[in-house]
Amino acid sequence: xxxxxxxxxxxAGLAVLLLSIPLVxxxxxxxxxxxxxxxxxxxxxxxxxxxxxxxQLSLAHAAFFGLxxxxxxxxxLRLQWxxxxxxxxxxxxxxxxxxLLGWVILRTRGHRFIxxxxxxxxxxxxxxxxxxxxxxGFMGLPGLQIPNLYVPGIGxxxxxxxxxxxxxxxxxxxxxxxxxxxxxRSSIGRAFVLIRENEVLAESLGISAFRYCMxxxxxxxxxxxxxxxxxxxxxxxxxxxLFNFSYVTIMLIMVILGGKGTLxxxxxxxxxxxxxxxxxxxxxxWRMIIFSVILIVxxxxxxxxxxxxxxxxxxxxxxxxxxxxxx
Amino acid sequence: xxxxxxARDITVRFGGLMALKGVNLAVGAGEVLSVIGPNxxxxxxxxxxxxxxxxxxxxxxxxxxxxxxxxxxxxxxQLGVVRTFQKTEVFGPLSLVDGVAAGALAHDDPDPSARxxxxxxxxxxxxxxxxxxHQLSYGDQRLLELAQALxxxxxxxxxxxxxxxxxxxxxxxxxxxxGELRTQGLAIILVEHNMQVVMTISDRVIVINYGExxxxxxxxxxxxDRQVIEAYLGVDSSANADLR
Numbered sequence: 001x002x003x004x005x006x007x008x009x010x011x012a013g014l015a016v017l018l019l020s021i022p023l024v025x026x027x028x029x030x031x032x033x034x035x036x037x038x039x040x041x042x043x044x045x046x047x048x049x050x051x052x053x054x055x056q057l058s059l060a061h062a063a064f065f066g067l068x069x070x071x072x073x074x075x076x077l078r079l080q081w082x083x084x085x086x087x088x089x090x091x092x093x094x095x096x097x098x099x100l101l102g103w104v105i106l107r108t109r110g111h112r113f114i115x116x117x118x119x120x121x122x123x124x125x126x127x128x129x130x131x132x133x134x135x136x137g138f139m140g141l142p143g144l145q146i147p148n149l150y151v152p153g154i155g156x157x158x159x160x161x162x163x164x165x166x167x168x169x170x171x172x173x174x175x176x177x178x179x180x181x182x183x184x185r186s187s188i189g190r191a192f193v194l195i196r197e198n199e200v201l202a203e204s205l206g207i208s209a210f211r212y213c214m215x216x217x218x219x220x221x222x223x224x225x226x227x228x229x230x231x232x233x234x235x236x237x238x239x240x241x242l243f244n245f246s247y248v249t250i251m252l253i254m255v256i257l258g259g260k261g262t263l264x265x266x267x268x269x270x271x272x273x274x275x276x277x278x279x280x281x282x283x284x285x286w287r288m289i290i291f292s293v294i295l296i297v298x299x300x301x302x303x304x305x306x307x308x309x310x311x312x313x314x315x316x317x318x319x320x321x322x323x324x325x326x327x
Numbered sequence: 328x329x330x331x332x333x334a335r336d337i338t339v340r341f342g343g344l345m346a347l348k349g350v351n352l353a354v355g356a357g358e359v360l361s362v363i364g365p366n367x368x369x370x371x372x373x374x375x376x377x378x379x380x381x382x383x384x385x386x387x388x389x390x391x392x393x394x395x396x397x398x399x400x401x402x403x404x405q406l407g408v409v410r411t412f413q414k415t416e417v418f419g420p421l422s423l424v425d426g427v428a429a430g431a432l433a434h435d436d437p438d439p440s441a442r443x444x445x446x447x448x449x450x451x452x453x454x455x456x457x458x459x460x461h462q463l464s465y466g467d468q469r470l471l472e473l474a475q476a477l478x479x480x481x482x483x484x485x486x487x488x489x490x491x492x493x494x495x496x497x498x499x500x501x502x503x504x505x506g507e508l509r510t511q512g513l514a515i516i517l518v519e520h521n522m523q524v525v526m527t528i529s530d531r532v533i534v535i536n537y538g539e540x541x542x543x544x545x546x547x548x549x550x551x552d553r554q555v556i557e558a559y560l561g562v563d564s565s566a567n568a569d570l571r
Binding site for chain 1: 378380399400401402404405409410412416417418419420421425426428429430432433434435439475476478479
């Protein structure tokens with residue numbers, strides 16, 4: 001009971017903090033970073049289902065992010081679909097592609113799985129670069145817009161300002177977090193953890209590793225696709241650069257150094273590792289060296305991720321609740 | 328006794344190696360069938376075939392008359408053929424309840440934790456339910472494996488050396504448990520090197536050597552079989568003492 005009360009208070013405090021950010025942060029650049037961080041929270045939570053919960057190292061996640069961005073952009077520019085239809089459509093298209101890819105690669109494990117996900121990501125980049133008639137190649141697809149938000153009883157709300165779009169992204173991140181929490185606390189999430197811990201044993205007891213890895217893979221990819229759609233409409237432009245390997249690297253850093261196998265860890269990781277490289281800009285050419293040193297030190301001294309030392313040092317033991325997947 | 332699980336002419340080739348050659352076996356409800364043979368004879372390969380981890384090159388496996396040899400391992404487990412492993416397999420960092428609940432989850436049990444506690448109670452580990460599998464002693468981990476399998480609601484239980492590495496007292500506990508499970512109607516196939524356990528608990532014994540079945544019968548018949556003594560233990564009398 002004590003845990004529950006304190007959890008509710010902490011959640012309420014966090015909600016007030018997150019809701020007040022556009023009111024407190026007046027600098028447009030920092031607000032932009034909060035929006036990008038929110039989009040990457042969605043991406044990281046999706047990747048965490050695959051990497052943290054079922055334990056498969058997928059390097060295709062940036063490709064799903066890019067695919068969602070391109071799908072939403074093409075639907076918007078060619079078919080004049082609103083982002084509000086384009087976003088779920090992008091998630092659906094990405095999910096279907098992930099299902100087809102998963103049908104083949106989720107029968108493999110280890111280095112074979114990793115290499116095929118890299119090959120898929122490269123293939124997507126080649127398509128985006130060379131299918132010029134559709135994607136305009138390196139010139140990308142500019143001119144994407146943020147549509148009005150229609151609220152029953154209120155009417156159309158212009159959400160093109162950063163202050164308002166922040167709340168759209170925040171809603172997306174919160175919905176994603178709640179859905180992922182519901183999933184990982186259900187029998188599906190328990191099966192994820194059992195497969196991660198001992199796949200051979202889980203199968204011998206009747207749990208289909210293929211089925212549950214597919215659920216994680218498709219859900220994670222669909223979330224990346226939805227985040228890609230948000231990103232495309234926010235930035236207003238998509239290009240083959242979205243498929244760059246650096247994107248999947250930073251996504252993995254967010255999940256692994258945040259604390260894979262938890263939800264709060266990758267969400268926190270997404271915020272930290274969106275802000276950190278930007279905050280280091282003042283260090284000029286030392287920037288990436290300092291960033292690399294921080295990554296190495298974090299990896300060495302917080303091997304399970306940032307979230308665990310935070311919990312162990314800042315949260316009194318009696319407030320903590322048990323969470324099997326965080327083991 | 329009608330066979331619950333029946334394997335017919337099972338042959339397994341790994342490249343040029345013939346791991347199993349035309350092996351037959353059948354086990355009925357409430358029966359303990361032991362499979363013995365020297366290391367490398369093909370006992371674990373036979374378990375792998377019966378549970379779907381290895382597809383036979385030839386032959387069939389039938390559960391209640393239904394062919395299962397081409398089904399995936401998880402599906403065979405869902406149908407009721409559940410195993411333990413020669414090398415202990417547990418969900419290390421998870422609590423005993425969370426790990427044992429795996430089998431119940433696979434059956435969409437409305438309360439997997441309750442089922443897990445029930446299985447832990449059967450093997451005598453309920454008092455340690457909140458520990459993680461890694462915190463258990465080796466002997467307790469072997470019992471945990473049995474609990475994991477029981478939570479998966481088996482009709483045929485395959486135990487791969489359940490008493491290996493256990494002291495006399497722990498072995499006696501395992502024998503008692505297997506006996507209780509038999510009286511509940513489970514069909515049990517046992518691979519075990521501890522001959523005292525095999526001879527005490529088995530209704531029938533089959534002997535495999537170089538992938539071939541060389542004998543089958545009641546424990547006392549197998550124990551007296553000249554071919555078994557020579558092929559399985561060699562003519563060395565010190566080794567034969569173990570069998571006797």
